Amino acid sequence: MNEKRATSSPAPDPPAAEGVLEGAARPLVLRGRLAQTRPRWLERLARHKRLIIIALTMAIFFALVSQPAPDGLTPEGLKALAIFLVCVIFWVTDVIPLMITGLLAVILFPLTGVLKANEAYALFGNQAVFFILGAFILASSFMRSGLSQRIALLVLKRCGKTPERLMGSLFLLSAVMSFWITAHAVAAMMFPIVTEIALALGLKPGRSRYGAGLFLAMAWGCIIGSVATFLGGARAPLAVGILQETTGRTIGFLPWMLAAGPTVVVLMGVGLLVLLRFFPSELGEVEVAERFLSEKAQALGPLTRREKGIGALMIVTIFCWVTLGDRLGLANIALAAVVIAFIFQLMTWKEVEEDVNWGVFLLYGGAIAMGFALERTGAASWVARHTLGGFIHSPVLMVAALALSTIVLTEMMSNSAVVASLMPVAVGLARDIALDPRLLTLALAIPSGLAFTLPLSTPAMMLAYSSGFVRLRDVIKGGLLLDLIAWAVFCLLAVSYWPWIGLEL
Amino acid sequence: MKMKKILLVLSTTRKSPQSVSAAIEAAKVASAQLVILFVVDRQLSDKVIRQLTEEGWIGGSPSDRLYQAMQAEYVAQAEVIVREIQQQAEQAGVPARPLIREGDFIETVLEVIAEQEVEQVILTRRHRSTLSRILFGSAVAEIQRRSPRPVKIIDE
Numbered sequence: 019m020n021e022k023r024a025t026s027s028p029a030p031d032p033p034a035a036e037g038v039l040e041g042a043a044r045p046l047v048l049r050g051r052l053a054q055t056r057p058r059w060l061e062r063l064a065r066h067k068r069l070i071i072i073a074l075t076m077a078i079f080f081a082l083v084s085q086p087a088p089d090g091l092t093p094e095g096l097k098a099l100a101i102f103l104v105c106v107i108f109w110v111t112d113v114i115p116l117m118i119t120g121l122l123a124v125i126l127f128p129l130t131g132v133l134k135a136n137e138a139y140a141l142f143g144n145q146a147v148f149f150i151l152g153a154f155i156l157a158s159s160f161m162r163s164g165l166s167q168r169i170a171l172l173v174l175k176r177c178g179k180t181p182e183r184l185m186g187s188l189f190l191l192s193a194v195m196s197f198w199i200t201a202h203a204v205a206a207m208m209f210p211i212v213t214e215i216a217l218a219l220g221l222k223p224g225r226s227r228y229g230a231g232l233f234l235a236m237a238w239g240c241i242i243g244s245v246a247t248f249l250g251g252a253r254a255p256l257a258v259g260i261l262q263e264t265t266g267r268t269i270g271f272l273p274w275m276l277a278a279g280p281t282v283v284v285l286m287g288v289g290l291l292v293l294l295r296f297f298p299s300e301l302g303e304v305e306v307a308e309r310f311l312s313e314k315a316q317a318l319g320p321l322t323r324r325e326k327g328i329g330a331l332m333i334v335t336i337f338c339w340v341t342l343g344d345r346l347g348l349a350n351i352a353l354a355a356v357v358i359a360f361i362f363q364l365m366t367w368k369e370v371e372e373d374v375n376w377g378v379f380l381l382y383g384g385a386i387a388m389g390f391a392l393e394r395t396g397a398a399s400w401v402a403r404h405t406l407g408g409f410i411h412s413p414v415l416m417v418a419a420l421a422l423s424t425i426v427l428t429e430m431m432s433n434s435a436v437v438a439s440l441m442p443v444a445v446g447l448a449r450d451i452a453l454d455p456r457l458l459t460l461a462l463a464i465p466s467g468l469a470f471t472l473p474l475s476t477p478a479m480m481l482a483y484s485s486g487f488v489r490l491r492d493v494i495k496g497g498l499l500l501d502l503i504a505w506a507v508f509c510l511l512a513v514s515y516w517p518w519i520g521l522e523l
Numbered sequence: 524m525k526m527k528k529i530l531l532v533l534s535t536t537r538k539s540p541q542s543v544s545a546a547i548e549a550a551k552v553a554s555a556q557l558v559i560l561f562v563v564d565r566q567l568s569d570k571v572i573r574q575l576t577e578e579g580w581i582g583g584s585p586s587d588r589l590y591q592a593m594q595a596e597y598v599a600q601a602e603v604i605v606r607e608i609q610q611q612a613e614q615a616g617v618p619a620r621p622l623i624r625e626g627d628f629i630e631t632v633l634e635v636i637a638e639q640e641v642e643q644v645i646l647t648r649r650h651r652s653t654l655s656r657i658l659f660g661s662a663v664a665e666i667q668r669r670s671p672r673p674v675k676i677i678d679e
Contacts, residue, residue: 115577116577116578117577154580158582161585200579200580202575202578202579202580202581203579203581203585205579206575206579206581206585206586206588206589209589209592209593210589210592210596213592213596217596217599217600222603223600224538252580369584372582372583372584373582373583373584373585374582375576375580375581375582375583377576377577377580378580432577432578433578434578435578474574476578476579477571477574477575477578477579477581478579480570480571480574480575481571481575484567484568484570484571484593485596486535486536486596486597486600
């Protein structure tokens with residue numbers, strides 16, 4: 019044992035303090051210092067951290083709103099900005115749940131006179147919020163029917179014949195499933211499957227690089243796939259909802275897929291190469307995993323009526339979103355599909371109540387209200403002029419800078435919070451340099467999902483870290499490389515490909 | 524005469540070959556029984572579920588199912604690890620008793636120290652900077668402060 023690496027404490031009672039164990043062949047002497055601990059004042063400060071942050075933030079809020087507005091900003095703009103600052107601090111520090119911060123924004127706007135109460139609450143009725151509601155209910159029915167698990171098991175069983183193919187199929191499957199259902203739900207469904215594969219293969223947590231690679235294949239697949247459509251994460255509908263409320267412009271289901279698709283395809287290729295390069299297999303074959311997957315798939319039995327019904331409904335709904343989204347409205351299609359699912363008894367309300375996290379509507383309603391208030395009062399433009407807009411005047415540089423800032427922020431905080439905080443500023447920046455606001459919406463919402471390194475970046479990464487197989491030192495090189503490649507690929511495609519689909523920079 | 528016991532503490536996030544070797548060596552020297560405690564720490568699963576609920580927007584029922592799957596995985600991992608250490612100890616001529624407990628890391632360790640009446644505790648400390656330990660606290664330091672028996676700390 020390396021003595022330099024060991025520290026010991028003196029025991030509390032005198033005989034043990036000598037460190038001699040009674041009757042020992044050789045006395046075990048305990049030397050050294052106490053493990054480093056926090057000073058008492060810091061302990062007290064940490065215990066009350068939440069209250070201190072809340073009190074300081076509210077003090078900053080009242081100090082700001084009692085000041086005269088600076089040049090170029092109206093008094094309402096200053097109040098809107100103060101509310102924005104409170105929300106950003108709460109989102110970053112996580113002192114209250116994200117959705118409650120959204121609710122706080124909606125309360126503060128009418129109380130400070132920035133918006134009328136009926137205006138603020140009406141923003142909860144934004145189409146984006148109802149589209150998310152419909153998409154979440156449909157995702158719940160897809161998972162509950164067992165169809166998602168059946169697809170996962172069959173694909174892995176068919177394609178995962180060698181260690182490399184198993185990792186590759188896990189990665190691509192997670193990505194493709196995240197095109198159509200929320201990536202976090204995909205990660206939550208895949209996690210037990212990956213765990214059982216790793217255990218069946220006898221992989222050791224913290225020792226097997228291939229084991230780490232399997233969990234990262236799941237997480238990185240979900241991350242990349244989640245930006246392809248509006249369904250992979252609620253960030254894209256949120257960004258488009260704010261865009262619509264603040265500028266009247268919008269981005270349809272198909273135009274979004276066309277804009278994000280090439281980035282996703284390139285990253286799926288690059289991600290696979292990075293996985294195979296950094297997480298090589300120490301196994302010769304994966305026959306045990308194949309047997310386990312076959313048994314699991316067999317246990318599911320034949321396809322049920324519910325699975326067939328949900329499968330057909332999902333295909334028709336996606337087809338309608340792609341072809342009729344602009345004409346019929348995305349939220350209308352989503353909610354119509356939900357009604358049809360209930361008519362054909364493909365789901366129950368109890369399941370919806372258990373599966374859908376209603377907090378998302380509070381956050382999104384609050385974030386859309388915030389974007390609207392900042393834009394209406396001119397505060398968004400003022401912030402834009404005093405941040406990136408003050409020194410970047412080139413549209414290309416603006417897209418690159420916004421995408422980079424978003425990826426960096428997403429590594430450290432919730433990506434919904436990043437979109438909610440930056441989207442109003444992005445709209446202001448677009449106006450400042452006379453750029454189509456849809457471009458900056460894409461430059462914010464697509465990279466906001468592309469963070470591959472830290473556990474806080476996305477719930478899928480947190481889940482991969484929680485497996486015990488993935489450690490920061492294993493991810494850091496591959497993850498940062500993917501962050502960088504994602505940013506570069508996104509910027510290159512924005513400059514070279516977007517003009518072809520009518521998005522001129 | 525009752526055999527003395529040395530407690531080796533491992534958890535979902537605290538495992539190190541150095542502490543295993545140190546614990547077996549200490550038990551051998553003291554002719555003591557090695558109690559191998561693996562704490563399946565609920566805090567880790569709670570933290571992940573909280574993030575999935577508040578940021579991933581996973582509903583109550585899928586969160587519960589995921590929580591159960593995570594805890595089951597940790598218990599399965601723990602069983603493999605404690606079995607390996609038990610074999611290692613027995614090969615070195617040290618009688619060993621494995622224990623797997625689910626719960627809060629600090630409270631579970633303190634409970635087992637009292638329950639098993641151990642002579643000494645050997646804990647693994649994760650690699651972290653001193654500043655981080657000062658700012659965010661340390662569970663190992665907390666156990667060391669509250670333990671009625673001497674605690675030896677082995678860095679990862």
